[in-house]
Amino acid sequence: MKRMRQATLFDMTDESRESPVQESARDGNANAPLADRMRPVTLEDYMGQEALVGEGHALRQMIESDAVTSMILWGPPGVGKTTLARIIAHGTKSRFVNFSAVNTGVKDIRLIMKEAQEARDAGIPTILFVDEIHRFNKSQQDAFLPYVESGLITLIGATTENPSFELNSALLSRCRVFTLEGLKKEDLKKLLERALKDPAGLGTMQVHITPEQIDKIAGYAHGDARFCLNTLEMAVKSSPQDMEGVHITDEILSQTLSRKSMMYDKDGEEHYNVISAFHKSVRNSDPDAALYWLARMLEAGENPLYPARRMIRMASEDIGMADSRAMQIAIAAYQAASYLGMPECNVHLAHCAVYLSLAPKSNEMENAYFAARDDARATLDQPVPLHLRNAETRLMKDLGYGDGYEYSHNYPHRMTDMVCLPEGLKNRTYYHPSDQGSEAAVRRRIAQIHAIKQEYARSRRKK
DSSP: OOOHHEEEEEEOTTTOOOOOHHHHHHHHTTTTTTHHHHHOSGGGGGOSSSHHHHHOOOHHHHEEEEEEEOEEEEEESSHHHHHHHHHHHHTOOOEEEEOOOTOOGGGGGHHHHHHHHHHHHHHHOOOEETTTTGGGGHHHHHHHHHHHHSSSEEEEEEEOOOOHHHSSHHHHHSSEEEEEOOOOOHHHHHHHHHHHOOOOTTSSSSSSOOOHHHHHHHHHEEEEEEEEHHHHHHHHHHHEEETTEEEOOOOHHHTSSSHHHHHTTTHHHHHHHHHHHEEEEEEEETHHHHHHHHHHHHHOOTTTTTHHHHHHHHHIIIIIGGHHHHHHHHHHHHHHHHHHHHTTTTHHHHHHHHHHHHHHOOOOHHHHHHHHHHHHHHHTTOOOOOGGGGOOOOOHTTTTTTTOOOOOGGGGGOOOOOOOOOSTOOOOOOOOOOTTHHHHHHHHHHHHHHHHHHHHHHHHHHH
């Protein structure tokens, strides 16, 4: 019972106040998930996003002046995109239509627009909220354009994906983009405490929970309010109950939080953000940061072969001839990940990430290829010089295939000054080794080769 005495009892007290969410909950389904029941309908009770809806900020002024324009709300899950759209509709004299890209298609747009036209004829504007708007392909998004342009609807789209990549540029140009951030830990704790007191939430129950447990839930949420409320609701439903109420134990809470929530979508933008951070940490010779971002991927459920493939790329893109062994290490790590899988392969990938981070860096191999690529694209019509062609038939020999070819093994130093590039690219140089690691020796070797070939050329001119 000592545990219970330490817990804070959240029940209905004289200090509990009527919350704006109660009206919404009474009008809706009392059996709805806690996150839905606790959805606020006014800006005063909206948690977070001060940079957007704080006093004097742009979006708040638009709402309060009833001058809302079409917009895209972009942010991670559970930060209040849908709630904010509903608050906008509630705070303006508009009809609110919820249109989910998951459950509906373009064929429904005509009916919605017909109803919007009827509402406008009656003097009522329409706000069309499209949740997960990125799920529509670019041509489907085009269907909204004429209605947004004519002002028949005010479009509010919500997305967890980068609008620059996922939304039609024509539609995007007609909308303002507002970026929502993950909620702060203190905001999440206030949200949990409100849910425990509010009759629309868990306020009609006596829930014994410690401040430490509330802090733990908020800390595990990574800015996701929905995760917070869902976790609290699950813990309450899973906990023992007696005449004194519901008692949330540390064991129950640990089971509810059996896997830490990580802000990582294997198919979304965060997937690319994290791999970008990993690659740039390796490139910047920061093994600790590389290990952290690698762990972020693997612990969130990423396929271990994905970072393994990227490290094979890094071995040549960022290290190259400065340490050619990096390629061997990266391929070995990929093979280990293929053979073992997670979690056993995590240490092999960590080994590789640290090796690549500590290796000397050079991007000259990548620069060399891109320079050669640009020339290749510009000279695709250039024929292969005849002396570099094989004379497989008598006709080919008669046409001069192979004439003038110099077999390098027949010459001192096993090389000649024979030109091996097409006409017009004779003196082109693509690879410029750096002074990093083994590439310094490579640079000396290239200088030696050039000197030998120049001597051949001088000897040829004397003849």
